Amino acid sequence: MKLGVFKLVHEANSFALDRCDQNMFAEGQWTRGYGAVKNEENSNTELGAVLAFLENHTEWEATFFRLASASPCGDITNACFSAVRDELVADIKAGAWDALYLCLHGAATVEGGRSAELELLRAIRADFPDLPIGVSFDMHANLAPEIAQLVTIAAGYKTHPHIDMRNVAAKVLRLVVSTARGDIRPTGAIVKLPLLLPSANMRTTDGPMREVVSYAALVEQQEGALDITVYGGFPYSDCTMSGACCMVYTDNDTALAYRLARDVAGKLWSLKEQFFVPLPSTREALQSIANATRYPIAIADNADNPGSGGIADTPSQLRAILDAELAIPAAFCFLVDPELVERCHKAGIGARFQARLGGRLTSLYGPPVEREVEVVRLVEDCSFKNEGPQDTGASSSYGPTAVVKCGNIEIVVVTIRHSVSDPGFYRVNGIDFSKIRLLGVKAKNHFRAAFSSVFAEIIAVDEPGPAAYDFTTLPFTHVPDHFYPMNPGATFSVEKVT
Ligand SMILES: [Zn+2]
Structure with a gap:
């Protein structure tokens, strides 16, 4: 069984002075191949989870495509993104794969307010409509609803500070392998909120996010639910897909996925004011x-x-x-x-x-x-x-x-x-x-x-x-202007979700 592995981790602050190109990735991670990752074996990272998975599943072998990670900076340049996307599609075309695992951030905005993750997934699906694709995302992902259908199964971090990357990736690998074997048929839903949240009070150790994540974990116990992740989003990424959301995967039950996602998204919406705490100088x-x-x-x-x-x-x-x-x-x-x-x-x-x-x-x-x-x-x-x-x-x-x-x-x-x-x-x-x-x-x-x-x-x-902290003064171009808190009267209506 063959697994293709790809990583693109970048949290774009569209208001930063610079843009993210290959040189910026080179200061973080810009590699390919097993040799580049073998020293991450015992690390508490997504790639650490992949290496552990391979050790425990000897019937699987992995090929490591591009592995790119940058310190958060500006939007990815068009040239850099196009090169990464085209290389990935060519890599997939060059082999026969039973499944893909993608380690993505979810807020890797490309110049012009575009979602890198959405465009990557669309590009893969255009040529490989049936290939099982498992994805892990950061809690601060800005996800387009369409991603739930493009991806076979996805899950995001449940902790902030993030200390569960390895666990989340291990879960995604487990579920994508179950899918490849035909044991489950994941069905996803993303319910988006018109909401930009600051992360200063988004810890899962205390405060409103702890309450929402705990609630999501309870709801996840519902029979048929595979994963529920609450995404706070990343407000400095000026993208048409910015904003908080809830993503749910179930075993072949679309209606249940939407119902649970609406339920948990509603919980986040009800607590939104609590994320805005005054900070001193x-x-x-x-x-x-x-x-x-x-x-x-x-x-x-x-x-x-x-x-x-x-x-x-x-x-x-x-x-x-x-x-x-x-x-x-x-x-x-x-x-x-x-x-x-x-x-x-x-x-x-x-x-x-x-x-x-x-x-x-x-x-x-x-x-x-x-x-x-x-x-x-x-x-x-x-x-x-x-x-x-x-x-x-x-x-x-x-x-x-x-x-x-x-x-x-x-x-x-x-x-x-x-x-x-x-x-x-x-x-x-x-x-x-x-x-x-x-x-x-x-x-x-x-x-x-x-x-x-x-x-x-x-x-x-x-x-x-x-x-x-006060991001409402930033010159957003792509984030819809009806979003809270820029629009204090913003409303979230579950009936609008279809
Ligand atoms: Zn994060």
């Missing part, structure tokens, strides 16, 4: 912890979180922390500035110089912070295998890095931009949470997967940035 957060007795405390700038398309360059949080002239030891993670890293490495440890911090890529979010800094640590190659619960065992690389000190604050500067949600990043750069009292970090919820038990408090803040 960094200055306000610093004032609120002035008399704190328990440390360390993290202040997470959601607006420049690389996991949401942040550029790791906005200066306002760093400025607020430096202006506060803290008497406590603190760290700031992080800035992407390859030239500053190189300057530090040339100058050496102990060197002092006047530096421009942040505001390098654009002045949109404020001017650079100018301060004298001292080089305190240098890392030739900040690479490691993830040590935390998210993507455990997967490789991360930030290139050469440097740590500079300004007053009581150590500032980490890196060459390659990725999220800084894994403990390995702090270990390699010498940031010891038992020695600092405050961490300013460009991060959001995924940071909590590894660190909610390390910090006495993690405070989400909003600053100017490409993933600013």
Whole structure:
């Protein structure tokens, strides 16, 4: 039995400064073939699930087509997307397959507000109408309803922070294999809501998403239901398919799939206001912890979180922390500035110089912070295998890095931009949470997967940035204007769903 495996993971922030092309993928993952994935065997990732599946199902052999993953940035360029799509279709045509497994994000918008996932699936189905296709999606997918029919079976993450990628992929593989054997006949439905949700309060550990996901798990126990996934969507992706939805697969019962999807979507709709919580600024957060007795405390700038398309360059949080002239030891993670890293490495440890911090890529979010800094640590190659619960065992690389000190604050500067949600990043750069009292970090919820038990408090803040909390002010072109919250009077009518 032959399985074709493909991966395209990109969460597009259409308001980012850049576009996503092959060079951006090259900084994440841009590979083909088994040799490129064999070291992910024990990782808590989708590909880790594929490798485990192959080990336990020796009658199956897999061919790994393109495997592409980028740190969230702008829309995928037309040229890059066309090349990926055409290569995938050619790969499928070049062999005979019993099933495909696709690891997709679901918010990989292509220039012009197009859904990469929808167009990929349409392109495959045009030539292979009956091929069993199993897909795993991120919880922040923006899914077109048509996808439920294009795909044989799909499921998405049930956790945020995401720590169940491997489990979800294993479930998809199990179901697509059952389909290929003729044991089940999955039938899907996606019920879309006219709703853009911020993810700041979308954790499944607490708050409204926990309630919705728990409800979906209960409903999933209904006989005939194979999977129910609630998708919060990704609001910074300006796509005609943006927005929250519920996707249900049943065993050959279309009416049941729609009924359950409407039911769970209605639950999400009823709680939508609870996702919109006020976030303080960094200055306000610093004032609120002035008399704190328990440390360390993290202040997470959601607006420049690389996991949401942040550029790791906005200066306002760093400025607020430096202006506060803290008497406590603190760290700031992080800035992407390859030239500053190189300057530090040339100058050496102990060197002092006047530096421009942040505001390098654009002045949109404020001017650079100018301060004298001292080089305190240098890392030739900040690479490691993830040590935390998210993507455990997967490789991360930030290139050469440097740590500079300004007053009581150590500032980490890196060459390659990725999220800084894994403990390995702090270990390699010498940031010891038992020695600092405050961490300013460009991060959001995924940071909590590894660190909610390390910090006495993690405070989400909003600053100017490409993933600013109040997305209603962004110049959307493709998201329908009747969506909540841009239209506070938006309505969701289950009767409209057919
Ligand atoms: Zn996500």
